[in-house]
Structures are given as structure tokens and as C-alpha cells.
Amino acid sequence: MGTVILVASGKGGTGKSMFSVNIGATFALREKSVVIVDMDMGLRNTDLYLGLENNVVYDAHDVMTGVCRIKQALIRDERFRDLCFMGASPTREMGEITPLHVKVLCEKLADMFDVVIVDAPAGIDDGLVVASAGADAVVILTTPEYASIRNADTLDKELVKLGIFKRYVVVNKIIPELMQAGYVPGLDKISGLLMPEIIGTILYDDNINISINLGIPIVLKPSTYIRRNFEMIAARLEERCLPEELL
Ligand SMILES: Nc1ncnc2c1ncn2[C@@H]1O[C@H](COP(=O)(O)OP(=O)(O)OP(=O)(O)O)[C@@H](O)[C@H]1O
Ligand SMILES: [Mg+2]
Numbered sequence: 001m002g003t004v005i006l007v008a009s010g011k012g013g014t015g016k017s018m019f020s021v022n023i024g025a026t027f028a029l030r031e032k033s034v035v036i037v038d039m040d041m042g043l044r045n046t047d048l049y050l051g052l053e054n055n056v057v058y059d060a061h062d063v064m065t066g067v068c069r070i071k072q073a074l075i076r077d078e079r080f081r082d083l084c085f086m087g088a089s090p091t092r093e094m095g096e097i098t099p100l101h102v103k104v105l106c107e108k109l110a111d112m113f114d115v116v117i118v119d120a121p122a123g124i125d126d127g128l129v130v131a132s133a134g135a136d137a138v139v140i141l142t143t144p145e146y147a148s149i150r151n152a153d154t155l156d157k158e159l160v161k162l163g164i165f166k167r168y169v170v171v172n173k174i175i176p177e178l179m180q181a182g183y184v185p186g187l188d189k190i191s192g193l194l195m196p197e198i199i200g201t202i203l204y205d206d207n208i209n210i211s212i213n214l215g216i217p218i219v220l221k222p223s224t225y226i227r228r229n230f231e232m233i234a235a236r237l238e239e240r241c242l243p244e245e246l247l
Pocket of ligand 2: 016040045119
């Protein structure tokens with residue numbers, strides 16, 4: 001039985017989809033079987049970030065409404081030993097999708113894969129309630145800005161209400177010069193403002209932006225500091241979230 005990890009943020013544009021793609025790819029490079037599920041209905045991007053946008057025939061909505069079987073909506077990423085992707089529906093209409101539909105889908109995927117990454121929509125509305133329904137753990141993405149941190153804290157409190165107790169923070173888009181100069185909150189300050197443990201930090205790097213636009217997960221490039229960093233974050237998540245038999 002695998003683990004379902006939700007990737008969420010209070011504020012939009014913090015890097016959830018970038019993180020989902022690269023942490024999923026990193027787990028796959030670490031010999032785990034992985035599926036990345038895009039649950040950002042209507043504002044989906046993850047297919048583009050993986051360069052798989054032309055391969056999506058059926059999506060998660062189709063699976064949950066019984067239009068197709070799970071296997072028909074799983075798109076294999078041939079660059080990896082065992083990485084699949086499931087797209088989000090192109091419309092925002094959730095229709096008859098309830099949290100229970102997502103919970104059941106996640107349970108079935110966790111039977112098939114070691115790690116299920118769910119890329120959530122930004123914010124704390126119904127989209128989050130639905131996307132988080134099957135989550136065993138959550139990674140909350142924030143940037144080092146007070147607005148983003150405050151929204152991360154609000155999200156964190158919602159996640160507690162939703163019964164998700166394994167919650168971790170990743171601080172993304174760090175520009176060290178700005179942090180050192182005190183123009184943006186430092187990690188000590190951020191960790192004082194947020195309840196969950198900070199399990200990773202990611203620098204602002206144009207190469208990340210470029211790779212996203214090219215549809216190539218940046219961790220595919222060997223021997224970069226970015227890949228080593230994602231390896232470290234993946235190892236910490238494995239330690240905290242994966243059942244012993246999968247370590
Ligand atoms: N560390 C980084 N360095 C440089 N650019 C980054 C970094 N992280 C993310 N980006 C860029 O920021 C933008 C937003 O990232 P992304 O789409 O992953 O955010 P998101 O949280 O999924 O957004 P949304 O809330 O709209 O779903 C993208 O253009 C991405 O390439
Ligand atoms: Mg996104």
C-alpha cells in the first residue's frame with residue numbers, strides 16, 4: 001500500500017505543479033513507482049510541465065464519473081522506469097465529484113503505486129476539500145513573502161480541520177541575496193510563523209522556469225544541485241510518510 005502526498009498552497013503560483021512534477025520524478029528515479037494526479041480542475045498545468053499534454057485522452061474526472069477505467073487514464077512517462085500521470089479535467093465544473101470519489105480513487109491508486117502525488121488547486125475552497133480527500137500527508141508550498149506565508153498558515157489550519165496530520169512545508173523561490181539582506185523573511189522567521197516542519201527549500205532559478213516551459217522535469221538532468229536538493233527532500237518525505245516496507 002503506497003502513500004498519497006498532496007501538494008498544496010494558500011496562495012497561487014507558489015510552485016505546486018513544478019514541485020509535484022519534480023518530486024514525483026525524483027521518487028521515480030529512486031526506484032519507487034509513482035503516479036502524479038492533477039486535481040487542479042479547470043486550471044490544469046501539470047500535463048504541460050511533464051510535456052505530456054498531447055497524450056491525455058481520459059482524465060481523473062472521467063475515471064471518477066465512470067466514463068473510463070483507471071488504467072485508461074494513466075499516461076506512462078517513458079523517460080522513467082515507473083512514472084505515470086493522470087490529467088485533470090479541462091473544465092472547472094466539479095459536477096457530481098465529491099470528496100468520497102477522490103478518496104476512493106486515491107485508495108485504488110495507492111494499491112497500484114508506492115507514491116501518489118496529488119497536485120492541488122491553490123486556496124482553501126471546495127477544490128481543496130475535494131483534492132485532499134485521500135491524502136495521507138501534505139506538502140505546503142510557500143514563497144518567502146508574508147502574504148504567501150499567512151495564506152500557508154490559513155491553509156495549514158484548514159488541513160488540520162480536514163484531519164490531515166502529516167504536514168510539511170517547502171519554501172520555494174528563495175533569492176539568497178534578498179533573504180540575507182533582510183528584505184524578505186528568513187527561514188527562522190518563516191518557521192516561527194508556520195506550525196509544520198520545513199522539510200525543504202528551493203532556490204529561485206531560471207533553469208527551473210525554463211524546464212517547466214520545455215516540459216522536461218529538471219531533475220532528469222544528472223549532477224545538478226537542483227537534483228541533489230530534490231533527492232534530499234524526497235528522502236525526508238520517504239522517512240516521514242512511506243510505510244516501512246517501501247523504504
Ligand atoms: N524555484 C523556482 N525558480 C524559478 N521559477 C519557478 C520556481 N518555482 C516555480 N517557478 C515558476 O513559477 C511559476 C508558477 O509555478 P507553478 O505553476 O508550479 O505554481 P503553482 O503553485 O502550481 O500555480 P497555481 O496556483 O496556478 O497552480 C511557473 O512559471 C514556474 O516555472
Ligand atoms: Mg499548479
